[in-house]
Amino acid sequence: xxxxxKNSIPKVVIIGAGFGGLWAAxxxxxxxxxxxxxxxxxxxxxxxxxxxxxxxxxxxxxIVHPVRNIFRKLxxxxxxMADVETIDMTNHQIRAADRLITYDYLIIATxxxxxxxxxxxxxxxxxxxxTLEDSIRLRNNILYCFEKAILEENPEYRRRxxxxxxxxxxxxxxxxxxxxxxxxxxxxxxDFTDLDPNEVRIILIEATDNLLPGFPECCRDYSNSRLRxxxxxxxxxxxxxxxxxxxxxxxxxxxxxxxxxxxxxxxGGNSLAKKxxxxxxxxxxxxxxxxxxxxxxxxxxxxGDLVYFEKNGKSLQMIAPVAIQQxxxxxxxxxxxxxxxxxxPFNYRDPGFMVIIGRNTAIARIKNxxxxxxxxxxxxxxxxxxxxxxxRNRLLVLIxxxxxxxxxxxxxxxxxxxxxxxxx
Amino acid sequence: xxxxxKNSIPKVVIIGAGFGGLWAAxxxxxxxxxxxxxxxxxxxxxxxxxxxxxxxxxxxxxIVHPVRNIFRKLxxxxxxMADVETIDMTNHQIRAADRLITYDYLIIATxxxxxxxxxxxxxxxxxxxxTLEDSIRLRNNILYCFEKAILEENPEYRRRxxxxxxxxxxxxxxxxxxxxxxxxxxxxxxDFTDLDPNEVRIILIEATDNLLPGFPECCRDYSNSRLRxxxxxxxxxxxxxxxxxxxxxxxxxxxxxxxxxxxxxxxGGNSLAKKxxxxxxxxxxxxxxxxxxxxxxxxxxxxGDLVYFEKNGKSLQMIAPVAIQQxxxxxxxxxxxxxxxxxxPFNYRDPGFMVIIGRNTAIARIKNxxxxxxxxxxxxxxxxxxxxxxxRNRLLVLIxxxxxxxxxxxxxxxxxxxxxxxxx
Numbered sequence: 001x002x003x004x005x006k007n008s009i010p011k012v013v014i015i016g017a018g019f020g021g022l023w024a025a026x027x028x029x030x031x032x033x034x035x036x037x038x039x040x041x042x043x044x045x046x047x048x049x050x051x052x053x054x055x056x057x058x059x060x061x062x063i064v065h066p067v068r069n070i071f072r073k074l075x076x077x078x079x080x081m082a083d084v085e086t087i088d089m090t091n092h093q094i095r096a097a098d099r100l101i102t103y104d105y106l107i108i109a110t111x112x113x114x115x116x117x118x119x120x121x122x123x124x125x126x127x128x129x130x131t132l133e134d135s136i137r138l139r140n141n142i143l144y145c146f147e148k149a150i151l152e153e154n155p156e157y158r159r160r161x162x163x164x165x166x167x168x169x170x171x172x173x174x175x176x177x178x179x180x181x182x183x184x185x186x187x188x189x190x191d192f193t194d195l196d197p198n199e200v201r202i203i204l205i206e207a208t209d210n211l212l213p214g215f216p217e218c219c220r221d222y223s224n225s226r227l228r229x230x231x232x233x234x235x236x237x238x239x240x241x242x243x244x245x246x247x248x249x250x251x252x253x254x255x256x257x258x259x260x261x262x263x264x265x266x267x268g269g270n271s272l273a274k275k276x277x278x279x280x281x282x283x284x285x286x287x288x289x290x291x292x293x294x295x296x297x298x299x300x301x302x303x304g305d306l307v308y309f310e311k312n313g314k315s316l317q318m319i320a321p322v323a324i325q326q327x328x329x330x331x332x333x334x335x336x337x338x339x340x341x342x343x344x345p346f347n348y349r350d351p352g353f354m355v356i357i358g359r360n361t362a363i364a365r366i367k368n369x370x371x372x373x374x375x376x377x378x379x380x381x382x383x384x385x386x387x388x389x390x391x392r393n394r395l396l397v398l399i400x401x402x403x404x405x406x407x408x409x410x411x412x413x414x415x416x417x418x419x420x421x422x423x424x
Numbered sequence: 425x426x427x428x429x430k431n432s433i434p435k436v437v438i439i440g441a442g443f444g445g446l447w448a449a450x451x452x453x454x455x456x457x458x459x460x461x462x463x464x465x466x467x468x469x470x471x472x473x474x475x476x477x478x479x480x481x482x483x484x485x486x487i488v489h490p491v492r493n494i495f496r497k498l499x500x501x502x503x504x505m506a507d508v509e510t511i512d513m514t515n516h517q518i519r520a521a522d523r524l525i526t527y528d529y530l531i532i533a534t535x536x537x538x539x540x541x542x543x544x545x546x547x548x549x550x551x552x553x554x555t556l557e558d559s560i561r562l563r564n565n566i567l568y569c570f571e572k573a574i575l576e577e578n579p580e581y582r583r584r585x586x587x588x589x590x591x592x593x594x595x596x597x598x599x600x601x602x603x604x605x606x607x608x609x610x611x612x613x614x615d616f617t618d619l620d621p622n623e624v625r626i627i628l629i630e631a632t633d634n635l636l637p638g639f640p641e642c643c644r645d646y647s648n649s650r651l652r653x654x655x656x657x658x659x660x661x662x663x664x665x666x667x668x669x670x671x672x673x674x675x676x677x678x679x680x681x682x683x684x685x686x687x688x689x690x691x692g693g694n695s696l697a698k699k700x701x702x703x704x705x706x707x708x709x710x711x712x713x714x715x716x717x718x719x720x721x722x723x724x725x726x727x728g729d730l731v732y733f734e735k736n737g738k739s740l741q742m743i744a745p746v747a748i749q750q751x752x753x754x755x756x757x758x759x760x761x762x763x764x765x766x767x768x769p770f771n772y773r774d775p776g777f778m779v780i781i782g783r784n785t786a787i788a789r790i791k792n793x794x795x796x797x798x799x800x801x802x803x804x805x806x807x808x809x810x811x812x813x814x815x816r817n818r819l820l821v822l823i824x825x826x827x828x829x830x831x832x833x834x835x836x837x838x839x840x841x842x843x844x845x846x847x848x
Contacts, residue, residue: 042571043838061483066837068615075617081571081839099575132840147466147505151523191492193499392827392835396820403816411816413490414467415505416556 009034010338013094013103015084015272017044017067020109020304020323022389027331029074033338036103038082038096042066045132046388048320049397051172053135054262055179056143056187056410060132062396065389084110087276089297105299105334108273108286109327112305112318115268115283121243122167126263129172138262140415142180145259146192147415149199156257160246162200163258167240167248168265169206170213171355174223176262177204177232178358185231186408202232203256205248207239207265212355214317219355219363222372226357240265267318269306281308282315290345292330298337301330311348320387321351356380359405433458434762437518437527439508439696441468441491444533444728444747446813451755453498457762460525462506462518466490469556470812472744473821475596477559478686479603480567480611480834484556486820489813508534511700513721529723529758532697532710533751536729536742539692539707545667546591550687553596562686564839566604569683570616571839573623580681586624587682589672591664592689593630594637595779598647600686601628601656602782609655610832626656627680629672631663631689636779643779643787646796650781664689691742693730705732706739714769716754722761725754735772744811745775780804783829 010033014021017039025037043064052058071077082096087106094101114128127138145161152158164180166173181202189197204211204227210220211227211234228234235250242249248256269284278294281287285308286294292307294300304323309316316322326346333343352366354376364376371379381401388394403409434457438445441463449461467488476482495501506520511530518525538552551562569585576582588604590597605626613621628635628651635651635658636644652658659674666673672680693708702718705711709732710718716731718724728747733740740746750770757767776790778800788800795803805825812818827833 041839042567059483059485060840061485061836061838064838066615069611069837072614072617078618080575081568136840143466144505151504187493190496191490193496194502392824392833395823396835399819399823400816409816411820412485413493414485414488415465416484416560 010104010334011036011102012105012107012334013038013101014107014109015039015094016109016111016270016304017041017079018047018109018111018304018323019320020111020327021107022067022070023324023327024107024109024303024331025071025074025077027328028334029071029077031335031338033076033105033334035077036101037067037071037077037079038084038094038101039067039079040081040083041132042068042081043132044070044389046384046393047130048384048387050129050132050135051176051179053132053412054129054138054142054176055183056139056413057179057183057404058397058400059412060136062393062400063388064132065393070389084272085275087272089276089294089300092299103299105337106301107327107330107334108278108300108302108306109304109323110270110272110306111323112267112285113270114263115266116263117266119240119243122240122263125243125245126167126261128263129176130267136416138260139412141260142183143413143415146188146195150192150195159199159201160257161259162195163203163256164201164260164262165203165205165248165256165258166262166264167205167243168263169204169208169211169234169236170264171353172264173204173206174211174227175356176264177202177227178230178356178361181227181230181232182358183410187410187413190408191413201258203235203258204232205235205238205240205250207237209237211236215353215355215363216365216370218370219365219372222363223355223357226361230358267305269308273302273306278302283308291333291343292326292346293333293343298343301333303327303330309346309348316348317353319353322348325349354380354383434528434758435460435526436529436531436758437462437525438531438533439463439518440533440535440694440728441465441503442471442533442535442728442747443744444535444751445531446491446494447748447751448531448533448727448755449495449498449501451752452758453495453501455759455762457500457529457758459501460527461491461495461501461503462508462520462525463491463503464505464507465556466492466505467556468494468813470817471554472808472811474553474556474559475600475603477556477836478553478562478566478600479607480563480837481603481607481828482821482824483836484560486817486824487812488556489817494813508696509699511696513700513718513724516723527723529761530725531751531754531758532700532702532724532726532730533728533747534694534696534730535747536691536708537694538687539690540687541690543664543667546664546687549667549669550591550685552687553600554691560840562684563836565684566607567837567839570612570619574616574619583623583625584670584681585683586619587627587680588625588684588686589627589629589680589682590686590688591629591672592687593628593632593635593658593660594688595777596688597628597630598635598651599780600688601626601651602654602780602785605651605654605656606782607834611834611837614832615837625682627659627682628656629659629662629664629674631661633661635660639777639779639787640789640794642794643789643796646787647779647781650785654782691729693732697726697730702726707732715757715767716750716770717757717767722767725757727751727754733770733772740772741777743777746772749773778804778807
């Protein structure tokens with residue numbers, strides 16, 4: 001199928017400026033197409049480092065990059081801020097606020113959003129960690145709890161303020177647990193000299209029988225024992241049944257009193273897919289053909305976290321390498337369609353994975369070789385610096401990490417005022 | 425007069441962690457007193473660089489520093505977050521939320537706040553630039569105006585979105601005007617390739633007959649001509665009579681259509697002084713004795729922007745050097761009171777002033793010698809780096825400035841989401 005707009009140059013619209021959207025635009029930029037990249041923000045977020053913003057390690061500005069800037073030198077890539085509301089697939093139109101945007105080809109790369117799985121109270125009281133805003137709100141809350149605790153004379157309420165609970169023992173749960181315990185043992189201990197550090201609890205709760213479900217056994221055990229050594233309390237096999245303003249109830253009936261509940265237990269496909277009436281498979285994620293096209297709309301591709309795609313009977317993870325590889329294939333398939341060729345199927349090449357736990361402590365698995373400890377930690381730092389977009393961000397993040405490593409400092413321990421802006 | 429608390433160690437409370445509050449606490453820390461420093465935020469703000477946050481040059485985190493961190497090694501300085509509501513001077517008590525804080529000596533250093541002088545519409549529609557929050561809101565608005573303008577087909581409305589008006593031709597007005605025109609001519613021009621840079625207007629409005637009222641004539645003329653050369657439209661002798669959502673009316677009857685109105689035309693003393701019933705002289709500023717004490721409450725000192733203090737019949741400016749020198753004198757006078765000695769009068773030693781206009785362009789006056797151009801610009805950069813608190817901030821600001829200088833880039837062009845936080 002081949003469609004042309006009035007200038008007879010095909011128009012490709014990409015929704016979402018995550019890794020998938022950016023790589024799709026880059027891959028298409030060398031072709032004779034007009035590309036319009038839409039995102040609700042004016043920046044790309046490096047989501048893997050959001051937890052470091054929450055833990056006062058990096059500034060919010062350090063992990064995002066203005067999208068326009070990335071495509072400045074590619075004249076056929078246009079960037080616009082737009083909160084896409086729905087897609088009229090029959091008429092090849094996107095609606096965003098009062099605008100109608102037409103396309104010849106469409107790549108949907110809106111990613112995932114926090115899913116609370118209907119746990120009562122979770123949506124109201126837990127802090128998600130999926131957006132830049134989430135990470136700033138969480139940081140503000142964590143730092144404010146210490147400021148309130150230092151003034152609180154009621155010991156029960158003070159301990160509740162100082163209990164930080166993380167729901168979800170996946171990679172993000174482990175990373176934020178490790179970052180928080182190091183925040184408490186280092187900078188907070190030095191700054192809040194009147195505070196008893198033994199009153200501070202970092203609790204990590206996982207519903208299944210061990211941390212990092214789906215990862216190799218050795219990595220799971222390593223994470224568990226390292227976090228315990230660092231001082232994190234770990235509850236495994238403990239599904240959460242109810243969340244209130246200041247407590248968590250586990251399936252066992254146990255209630256944990258805690259002012260801060262961080263929800264990293266689940267993500268699902270971005271809700272645009274449902275609104276647009278796409279066929280969903282599991283957890284709000286979209287079913288696509290092997291070529292990443294929609295069955296009934298071969299001009300529409302879905303890539304990244306939003307896609308449910310199986311390899312060897314197992315769903316691909318919601319991680320950047322999947323999104324980037326899918327973006328390249330989708331872009332290439334659009335080029336093939338324009339040239340009258342048949343799209344090719346997507347085949348994922350697994351580059352491995354890595355999870356950071358703390359100082360000198362990480363796990364990595366590359367080409368069936370597992371590393372832990374210092375080598376994995378160095379690898380994690382290097383890969384994440386390289387994945388950051390922009391020289392400035394790389395330099396500033398490197399400096400922040402070095403200052404933290406050598407001086408046990410967190411540079412961004414500020415409670416940012418976050419009131420509604422006047423205009424937007 | 426000498427008062428002791430129950431431990432017979434005098435308790436000094438300082439309200440406000442600006443330059444005045446910080447220097448007062450530092451100066452007192454070597455004495456046998458307990459010091460409690462209160463601020464509504466958990467950080468000190470370097471207010472002179474707020475305009476650079478607004479102009480997307482620096483991140484908000486770069487110009488603030490956690491107060492606790494500053495006094496970490498001084499065991500008799502305690503820091504608490506508190507929004508002080510009122511002062512009961514008779515009973516030596518401060519009320520903040522549900523807390524009552526007693527003092528033996530009190531230093532009020534709450535600084536200044538934006539004053540709109542009752543101009544209709546100013547408080548509702550103009551953007552002030554006095555707090556970190558103000559600077560982020562203004563940056564968000566400025567960047568969002570460009571994003572909206574690029575989509576706006578109505579030329580009249582587009583020009584309104586691209587007209588940025590600054591009310592107030594004092595140092596801050598000049599600095600923000602210069603920073604905005606360089607933002608537009610550099611990064612914005614490169615990022616918004618579809619935008620006609622000639623449609624963007626930066627307008628600076630001053631009520632009196634020239635910019636920089638109160639400064640030497642040569643500096644005033646230099647600023648005026650340099651800003652005009654850079655492309656800023658300047659209206660002098662133009663008092664503003666009314667502000668609406670998207671327009672400014674001048675006394676002449678002329679109306680300027682503009683979506684963004686930045687109000688840097690006036691500041692007055694912080695409103696706590698009025699609420700506490702202190703004797704006000706002018707513009708909400710407090711009358712003190714030559715020793716910086718209140719006439720009827722010799723245990724209370726007022727320092728910094730909040731004080732109205734004359735030298736040679738002229739009011740001292742609201743600038744950091746005044747606050748710092750007054751802090752030292754107030755701290756010293758409290759030590760003298762404790763030792764049964766008479767407080768000494770404050771005598772201001774004027775270190776000069778400096779205003780930055782843009783790249784390689786500034787004015788400075790030190791010991792009756794005026795500089796302009798490159799030497800003044802270098803001096804401005806050096807002094808401001810040194811005045812920043814913390815090695816990390818100095819390093820990061822230096823890098824940001826260097827990247828801007830050599831690559832004409834602004835690193836922080838992001839529209840930060842600013843919704844209400846859940847808890848605080």
